Amino acid sequence: MAGGNDTSRSESRRPQRPRVGAVYEWQPQGLDAFDPKVKRPAGSRVRVAKGSKTGVRGRMPHPFTYLEDPDTGEFLGLALDGSLRSSGNQVEP
16 A cells, blocks of 8 residues: 555564563562563562573573562562563663
């Protein structure tokens, strides 16, 4: 459709994976709410750990991500990508 607003491509795009090193707000959904492995209260800050880029073909199976405490670097566990909400996504050194 020339010159029109074709949104079919944007609607079929897969959601982006959380970025390693970015800080998110923890809002458990799905399995994370039913049987939480990450022992954090909803609304707390978490950071995506470096291990999230390892595994089969260089990535964890979608939709899982490793999480760590942004202040101490303590490993928190494996969580669903959908349980992470943007909180400015500042990448911390």
